[in-house]
Amino acid sequence: MKLITRGALGWPASAAPAQATAGGVKVHYTGGDVPVSLLKNHAGCVALWKDFRKAHLANVAEGYSDIAYNYGACWHGYVLEGRGAGRRTGANGNQALNRYDYAVLGLVGKTGLTEPNDGLLHALRDAIEHLQEHGAGNRIGGHQDGYATLCPGGPLYSWVRKGAPRPTVWTPVVPKPGAGRPVVDLSKLISAALADPPRSGTPVSYEGVRVVEDALVEERLLARALADGHFGTATRAAYGLWQMRCGYKGEDADGLPGLASLTKLGKRRGFSVTP
Numbered sequence: 622m623k624l625i626t627r628g629a630l631g632w633p634a635s636a637a638p639a640q641a642t643a644g645g646v647k648v649h650y651t652g653g654d655v656p657v658s659l660l661k662n663h664a665g666c667v668a669l670w671k672d673f674r675k676a677h678l679a680n681v682a683e684g685y686s687d688i689a690y691n692y693g694a695c696w697h698g699y700v701l702e703g704r705g706a707g708r709r710t711g712a713n714g715n716q717a718l719n720r721y722d723y724a725v726l727g728l729v730g731k732t733g734l735t736e737p738n739d740g741l742l743h744a745l746r747d748a749i750e751h752l753q754e755h756g757a758g759n760r761i762g763g764h765q766d767g768y769a770t771l772c773p774g775g776p777l778y779s780w781v782r783k784g785a786p787r788p789t790v791w792t793p794v795v796p797k798p799g800a801g802r803p804v805v806d807l808s809k810l811i812s813a814a815l816a817d818p819p820r821s822g823t824p825v826s827y828e829g830v831r832v833v834e835d836a837l838v839e840e841r842l843l844a845r846a847l848a849d850g851h852f853g854t855a856t857r858a859a860y861g862l863w864q865m866r867c868g869y870k871g872e873d874a875d876g877l878p879g880l881a882s883l884t885k886l887g888k889r890r891g892f893s894v895t896p
């Protein structure tokens with residue numbers, strides 16, 4: 622486990638109530654916007670985690686004694702220490718729920734970065750197993766289990782429902798001899814999608830867009846004539862349809878690519894994905 626301790630964060634020992642055991646662990650997301658730029662900025666993960674503690678300590682209505690979560694998990698595979706093991710969480714919705722289960726937060730957003738990458742899932746799994754070794758039972762749930770909330774959001778909750786498995790190493794389909802397998806860089810693709818209103822005739826900002834558009838054409842989600850190398854309105858709508866086909870709904874199918882849906886598309890249509 623790659624742990625960033627409270628000491629490394631510059632925090633004192635937790636003032637949260639001691640609690641030696643819990644029935645299991647509940648998984649949470651941020652419920653807010655997590656900017657895509659975080660993928661290339663681990664310092665941003667740490668800053669976001671610190672912001673949560675600041676906001677929780679400033680929350681007079683709840684009267685938190687510390688950041689509400691026991692641990693956090695970031696996009697780069699790090700576990701961020703919160704209250705830690707052996708302390709009661711304040712994040713599960715009410716006092717009874719806080720006694721039943723520990724709480725871990727994935728730095729996943731409601732907008733921006735909405736689909737966890739493998740690094741984040743490894744870190745969540747590390748935090749869960751660490752809590753299990755220190756008094757947590759085997760139950761793994763989402764915040765919405767037993768409490769009226771959207772947390773932890775569609776993509777993360779579907780992972781929880783599968784039993785929160787550790788991601789397996791993905792073995793690509795063997796490419797055809799002589800044919801190079803294209804690699805699509807997710808963060809560059811997202812930048813192109815955010816920056817590219819369709820501007821026909823202007824230079825293409827990222828060549829990987831063409832690879833994804835070809836795949837969407839092959840899936841009959843995008844008209845061939847609209848595959849122009851720009852991740853504009855039509856491409857975004859087509860990608861949203863692909864996300865819906867993958868089972869996402871509402872804001873989770875907004876047409877901004879996420880790692881899970883893009884990897885699925887690549888597996889079917891012959892490209893690899895790097896976060």
Ligand SMILES: [Zn+2]
Pocket residue numbers: 648649650712764770772773
């Ligand atoms: Zn939550």
Ligand SMILES: [Zn+2]
Pocket residue numbers: 662663664666667695696697698699
């Ligand atoms: Zn990070």
